[in-house]
Amino acid sequence: MRWKSADYTGWGRALGATGQLARPERQSALTALVADAPAPAIGNCRSYGDACLNDGGNAIDMTRLDRFVEFDADSGVLHVEAGITLGEIARIMAPRGWLPAVMPGTGFATVGGAIANDVHGKNHHGAGSFGQHVQAITLVGPKGARRITLKSDPGLFRATVGGLGQTGVIVSAEMQLARCKGDIVTLTERRVANLDEFLGLLDRSEATYTVGWVDATARGDALGRGILEEAETGAGLVPPTRPSKSVPFNAPGFALSAPVVKLFNAAYLRRVPERGRTVVKPINEFFFPLDRIHNWNRLYGKRGFHQFQCVVPLAEAAALKEMLMRISDAGMASPLAVLKRMGPGRAGYMSFPMEGYTLAVDFRNRDAATRLIGQLEDLTAQAGGRIYLAKDSLSGAARVRAMYPEYEKWATEVARADPKGALATDLVRRLGLRDKA
Amino acid sequence: MSETWIILGATSSMARAFIRDLAQQGARLLLAGRDMADLGALAQDCRLRGAAAAEAIAFDARKPKGFGAIIDRVAQFDGTLNAAVFVGSMPDQAEIDADPGLIDGTITDSFTGPARFLQMLAPVMEARGKGVIVGVGSVAGDRGRIGNYVYGAAKAGFATYLSGLRNRMGRKGVHVMTVKPGPVDTAMTWGLGRMPFMTDPETVSRDILKGVRKRRNVVYTAGIWRIVMAVIRSIPEPIFKKLSV
Incomplete structure (x- = not known):
């Protein structure tokens, strides 16, 4: 198997790695490769931080094993x-x-x-x-x-x-x-005035698919305003999605500066009529709205961005409010902020979900954003919540261990399955997840 | 669609993308190559993606004794028969310099093997009076260059063969299309360094299907290579022999 020297990054592009990549196309090639030189596997590098990076080492690109x-x-x-x-x-x-x-x-x-x-x-x-x-x-x-x-x-x-x-x-x-029932969704969008109304609507929603977009620049009485989306799949005929567009180069810093984001968010909110509306869309437009713009991560410029995502227990709505207040006061939010109610479902020791509310917000990579995310992590920890490792690029070892109560069980299994640490990634090293406690 | 496609070199990265597009159109597929385990996985993948039928069949460009059985199997399918040839091998020029014996295999894989197969298939397709043959060459065949002239020579030979076959088969209603890809992001080019105007197997597949629909004779993919190669071909030999393009 030939190796390729490559520079690659997580989706946020704030963290990157230089290393050797192999890309087997057949099962036999993969098996031989792993027997010879085990290395972490990566896919399309859609995790935001460094979960998909192995700086200075090898990684196996799995994208051609797709049958x-x-x-x-x-x-x-x-x-x-x-x-x-x-x-x-x-x-x-x-x-x-x-x-x-x-x-x-x-x-x-x-x-x-x-x-x-x-x-x-x-x-x-x-x-x-x-x-x-x-x-x-x-x-x-x-x-x-x-x-x-x-x-x-x-x-x-x-x-x-x-x-x-x-x-x-x-x-x-x-x-x-x-x-x-088919490959379309019936989507109902309604404007939401503030966080309290939002949480109430999320609590009462009976839709199969529910998500909230939050205008993280809004303050005061409008804090946490946004759009609630509720959808069901169905059968029908709608025009196919237009070919996706691409962001050809890194955007300059002012592209997502505070006044631009404020204007954009206000307009985005008004896109939905005051009384709400129901529309029919191809499923991919509903589930993967940003996939229609290839390389949208370039909009954040060459330094990239961080996404903060946390979940806090249902009783901790106050922590959520505090977070939104800090974000809007700092004036650093991007248009991308998402709020959702989660159920208790999780399948692994290190799974992110817990019953509660999850908030995800993108921030352009700069020192002030790093500090703000640190504060948001503090609030998450105090509320008994946790941050999502697929998004994380800034957190630390002690904090993450405290947020994941089943960490020890995971560490024991991992030590048995990969005793030499051949599969360690940058994320695992940064958070000391494979270190002996 | 009751069309049947026989694909030679079906496990190659480029072939795989093309085969999947055919599968989604509901074609019947005969997937020929050497790695039977991988061909089996590919056939199953095609069935689940919508192919009316998909079966793996052993083909080795260097073992022409096996060709007859494949032709017999192809001929059992009724309706339109089509063929696409993706086989080829590209040893490093330095390896060939060290072991000139590698030339024979390279020429067999990329030229004489598939040509012999198509020569045997030709009467069957002529008898049906319809169908398409897609032959994948390379821009490397457009002019011999210091970096890979043995591979280039094999592909040039294959392109000339296809041109003659087109001349013959066109009279009987069978269309022959030559495809000349530039660098494509495949297992063959992985790790060989940055290459100009590189494209991916999915784009090549789209270009081939579009070419087939429009009955094009020679298709370059990416399209820019038609212009690039026109320029490279026009450089006078006294100058060209001093260049390393």
């Missing part, structure tokens, strides 16, 4: 190679009435990445996390391939789902798809 292996049309169990993207599965399967049971905000995420980060979607309150629908995982290690299930290897399975790729290279997965 459908088996599908049972009666039960809806789909077996795929780990490098296939969720968008591709949706594209092929939705017209036949099936969708991945959980879809994150980008269709470019691979199945391997979705498992390793136990991702969630707009239906988390009902459907739980991605890993809860995974029935079996095939891991490859130096000794060859091994198929594991929750029943056969409960500890290893829970350490693999949400386990940041530390238990072996995920080569394929069998997962339960969810029935859908």
Whole structure:
């Protein structure tokens, strides 16, 4: 297997790595590669920080191992190679009435990445996390391939789902798809006046898919205003999505400066009529809105950006309010801020979800943003919440261990599965997750 | 669509993207190559993506004894028959300099093997009076260059062969299309350093399908290579021999 020297970054582009990448296209090549030189596997590098980086070392690019292996049309169990993207599965399967049971905000995420980060979607309150629908995982290690299930290897399975790729290279997965009526969604959008109304609406929502967009620049009585989106899949005919556009170069700093964001957000809010509206869209436009603009991460300029995402328990709405206040006071938010109510569903020791409210906000990479994110992490910790490692690029070891109560169980399984630490990534090193306590 | 495609070199990165597009259109696929395990996985992938049928069949450009059985199998399918040839090998020029014996294999993989196969397939397709043959060459065949002239020579030979075959088959309603990709992001070019106007297998596949639809004779992909190669071909030999392009 030939190795390629490459500079690559996480999706936020604030952190990068230089190293050697291999990109096997056949199972036999992968098995030989792992036997010879085990290295962390990466997919489309859609995690924001350094979960997908191995600076100064090797990594295995899995994106060409992307085949459908088996599908049972009666039960809806789909077996795929780990490098296939969720968008591709949706594209092929939705017209036949099936969708991945959980879809994150980008269709470019691979199945391997979705498992390793136990991702969630707009239906988390009902459907739980991605890993809860995974029935079996095939891991490859130096000794060859091994198929594991929750029943056969409960500890290893829970350490693999949400386990940041530390238990072996995920080569394929069998997962339960969810029935859908077709490849469109009926989407109801309504304006929300402030945070209290938002949380009330999220609590009462009975929709399958629910997500809130927050104008993180609004203050005072309007703090936490935004748009609530509720959707159901359905059958119908709508014009296909126009070809995606691309951001050709890094945007200058003023592109997302405070006054621009304020104006944009106000206009974005008014896009939805005061009384709300219901529209019909192709599923990918609803599930993966930003995928229509390739390389949108370049809008944040060449220094990139950080995404802060936390979840806090339901009773801690006050912490959420405090966070939004600090963000709007600092005037540093980007247009991208998302609020959602999560259910308790999680599948791994290091899975992010907990029952509560999750808030995600993007910040252009600069020193003031780093400080602000530090404060937001403090508030999260005080509220008994946690931050999402797939997004994190700034946190520290002690803080993360305190937020993940099952960390020790994960560490024990990982030490057994990869005793030499061959699969360690920059994230794991930065947070000291593989260090002996 | 009751069309059948036989794909030679089906496990190559470029072929795989093309095969998947055909699968989604509901084609019947005969996937020929050497790695039977990988071909089996590919066939299953194609069936799940919508192919009416997909089967793996052993093909080795260097073992022409096996060609007859494949032709027989192809001929069993009714309706329109099509063929696409993706086989080829590109050893490093330095390796060839060290071991000139590698030339034979390179020429067989990229030229004489597939040409012999197509020569055997030609009467079957002529008899049907329709169908398309897609032959994948390379811009490397447009002019011999210091970096890879053995591979280039093989691809040039194949392109000339396809041109003649087009002349013959066109009279019987069978269209022959030559595809000349520039550098493509495949396993073959992985780690060979930065290359100009590189494209990806999905784009190549789209360009091939578009070319087939429009009955083009020679397709460059990315399209810019038509211009680049026109320039390179026009450089007078006394100057060209001193260049390392």
